[in-house]
Amino acid sequence: MRLFIGGARGSRPAIGAAFSEFGGDTTSLLVVGSRGERLVLDAGTGMYAVAGQLAAGGPGDVAVLLSHYHLDHVMGLTMNPLFYKSGWAFRLAGPMFADGGVREAVNRLLSPPYWPITCDRMSARMTFAEFPATEMALGSLRVRGLRIPHPGGCLAYRIDDTDNGGSLVYATDLEWASRTPAQETEFLTLCRDGGGADGLFIDAHFARADAKVFAGMGHTCWEDCVEIAESAGVRRLLLAHHAPDADDGVLRALEKKAKDRAANAELARAGQWLAITD
């Protein structure tokens, strides 16, 4: 499968020349399966760049998997020009929480007073589904979801391309420090499957030195991400959910530290296309 990173910023967009290398848009990724299946992971402001890549491939079916409904992961739903074009069919899926699931969250956001055009007035076909308790299939792609610790809840996803063997674990947002022993086992098992995922895109919002400041905010330090990847035998570690105040200089320095610790670590950069194969 191939992976396009539309945005990898956390919490809120960052704007300006100082954020041009890693990008300022919040999280949204596009996975293209070996049969051309198109799967969007989260709809942060990077959704606009993802929509540009989708448009280049022509109209058709797109699955959109939302990890949870915090604004930095859904605000790009207001920025997808393809919702207003016929010929497109968007199948949105996400977790069910006590106060509703994907249908409620998306329709609440895309309606007055927050947005003038409701889903039923958009030209694209829009359908909604709770992410199934275990897994779903999309052509050659097998997708599994796992509840991970984050305030209000969040789903990690693992995508396996059953045609070419590539596998990606997507885990944002994640507060690793607040995990239970069972959650640790479940998450590491998901990452370890098949001898270790080929890619792990993971919340590395802060550094271990800041752990006290970030306690309870729902995020993980990059040092924990390196240890998770090592423990699970992950081949390529993509550190993401970059802190909104961290400019290119700060992130380059962080990437150097991470690479000194683990050669397979790198920071996700918006605008990148990556091949995820085994």
Ligand SMILES: [Zn+2]
């Ligand atoms: Zn977030």
Ligand SMILES: [Zn+2]
């Ligand atoms: Zn969140």
